[in-house]
Amino acid sequence: MSNFLESVSKNFDKAAAHTGLPEGLLNQIKACNSVYQMNFPVKIGNEYRVIEAYRVQHSQHRLPTKGGIRFSQKVNQDEVMALATLMTYKCAIVDVPFGGAKGGVKISPREHTPAQLQKITRRYTAELIRKNFIGPGIDVPAPDYGTGAREMAWILDTYMQFKGGEIDAAGCVTGKPVTQHGIRGRAEATGRGVFYGVREAVSHKDDMKKLGLTPGLAGKTVAVQGLGNVGYHAAQIFQNEGDSKIICIAEYEGAIYNEDGIDVDEIMKHRKKTGSIMDFPGAKNMDQRKQVLEVECDILIPAALENQIRMDNAANVKAKIIAEAANGPVTADAAEYLTNKGVMIIPDMYINAGGVTVSYFEWLKNLSHMRFGRMEKRFNQNTYSNLVGLVERLTGKTIGVKERDLLTRGADEIDLVRSGLEETMITAYNEIREVKKRKKAVEDLRTAAFISALNKISSDYLALGIFP
Ligand code: GLU
Numbered sequence: 001m002s003n004f005l006e007s008v009s010k011n012f013d014k015a016a017a018h019t020g021l022p023e024g025l026l027n028q029i030k031a032c033n034s035v036y037q038m039n040f041p042v043k044i045g046n047e048y049r050v051i052e053a054y055r056v057q058h059s060q061h062r063l064p065t066k067g068g069i070r071f072s073q074k075v076n077q078d079e080v081m082a083l084a085t086l087m088t089y090k091c092a093i094v095d096v097p098f099g100g101a102k103g104g105v106k107i108s109p110r111e112h113t114p115a116q117l118q119k120i121t122r123r124y125t126a127e128l129i130r131k132n133f134i135g136p137g138i139d140v141p142a143p144d145y146g147t148g149a150r151e152m153a154w155i156l157d158t159y160m161q162f163k164g165g166e167i168d169a170a171g172c173v174t175g176k177p178v179t180q181h182g183i184r185g186r187a188e189a190t191g192r193g194v195f196y197g198v199r200e201a202v203s204h205k206d207d208m209k210k211l212g213l214t215p216g217l218a219g220k221t222v223a224v225q226g227l228g229n230v231g232y233h234a235a236q237i238f239q240n241e242g243d244s245k246i247i248c249i250a251e252y253e254g255a256i257y258n259e260d261g262i263d264v265d266e267i268m269k270h271r272k273k274t275g276s277i278m279d280f281p282g283a284k285n286m287d288q289r290k291q292v293l294e295v296e297c298d299i300l301i302p303a304a305l306e307n308q309i310r311m312d313n314a315a316n317v318k319a320k321i322i323a324e325a326a327n328g329p330v331t332a333d334a335a336e337y338l339t340n341k342g343v344m345i346i347p348d349m350y351i352n353a354g355g356v357t358v359s360y361f362e363w364l365k366n367l368s369h370m371r372f373g374r375m376e377k378r379f380n381q382n383t384y385s386n387l388v389g390l391v392e393r394l395t396g397k398t399i400g401v402k403e404r405d406l407l408t409r410g411a412d413e414i415d416l417v418r419s420g421l422e423e424t425m426i427t428a429y430n431e432i433r434e435v436k437k438r439k440k441a442v443e444d445l446r447t448a449a450f451i452s453a454l455n456k457i458s459s460d461y462l463a464l465g466i467f468p
Helices: 003-016 023-030 077-093 114-130 149-163 189-201 205-211 231-240 264-274 289-294 332-340 354-368 377-395 401-408 413-438 445-464
Strands: 034-044 047-057 065-071 099-105 139-143 221-225 245-251 254-257 299-302 321-323 344-346
Touching (some): 003 332, 003 445, 034 077, 065 077, 077 413, 077 445, 099 139, 189 231, 221 231, 231 264, 289 299
16 A cells, blocks of 8 residues: 555544444445546557556545546556545535545656647546546546646547537536636635635634744745645735745745745746746745755645655654645654644645635536526626615715725626635634544544544435445
8 A cells, every 4th residue: 555545544544533433334434436447548659658547436425526637657546546535535524515536647747748638638538438437427527736727628528529418518527717617716726725724724813822823824934835736826825815925935846945935926927937946036946846845934835746744854844834735745644743743734635625615616507507696796786886875875975986896896706716615615624623622632633624524424324324
């Protein structure tokens, strides 16, 4: 078993012991229900390459199952199983009514042209269709490490070629481009969810006191590992909406540091221009990219891959809070060590759940065949406008244009998506925090999050009448 799958299993067992649920039920919840491993040929240049790929459905207690597709040379069955497992708990924690799943294609996207990636993605989708492993009511993929909206558009298009007559076909995949049945705010969703989650965590005075921190995000120092789908948006929102200081950033090519803060928009421009984050004016190049994990900061956001903080480097971590934006960035042993040292770890299955939450909104949009806000936006605008007019008449005063615009605005899709995400992240955090407070023996948020998820999933099973 890989380190990652072992870690997930260890974390599960630790939490399960606190639940008092029957062993048979716990075993059923823990097991991966379906593992589909495939090998298919794709013609690349003049040769046929055999591509290894997976789709794992961890739990079908709710349908469809849901989870991203990863393109990486490191993909293997254990990794996809671990990731699918995390999806089940993630969905339960944020009350998204799906089972967990994950896909993986063992390729290095950097080494392929877009045309080759398209071929591979389409063939992978065809394999999923053939085995009934995809569909709006069966299993709904989404972006993950190495994939994005472009790949999701290819998946949808392939699905439509086979199943064009299905009225809800657009809901077979999420994270699509907005022009192709996607939803506004999905690309930033995981990063924005990380922001809402950490903002909620640092708003609790007592918890911050224990860490020796003041409440609030303003002025907090932040280090970010990975400027991809998740890390980039998180860093940008922490900077622009949280007023935090991004002091260290690491990417594939290396890491940079500036104690006065690195402007996230500027570093993105610099990377676009030069192809690298290195040699950014005002910032220091670091010797190794892994050093990002060891800088002195208030909040560390590992937003790349699993197994980054392990027993061999955990002692060097100086952050007070670790927000696990990636899946599984801290191993179970390292997490235990850091928790004992007083570090607050906000666990992956909660803090990165913003992506799947907005995927849920996208799926609902696809099933309803209508953009959120279309029905009520104008009605609300008119009502608020009348209200402002009434206040003006009654007071004899005039409200300024700027305030009037603010007060009379009807919500667009992006406003509703963000508001739904904010509400979800805040509610889930407080549920987890309550579990931790109630169970005196629980020392960390991950165990509390697991317990919260297990309580919800077990009641689903009990409602099905499978277990007495
Ligand atoms: N890949 C993302 C995750 O790990 C999103 C999954 C989804 O939207 O279905 O949560």
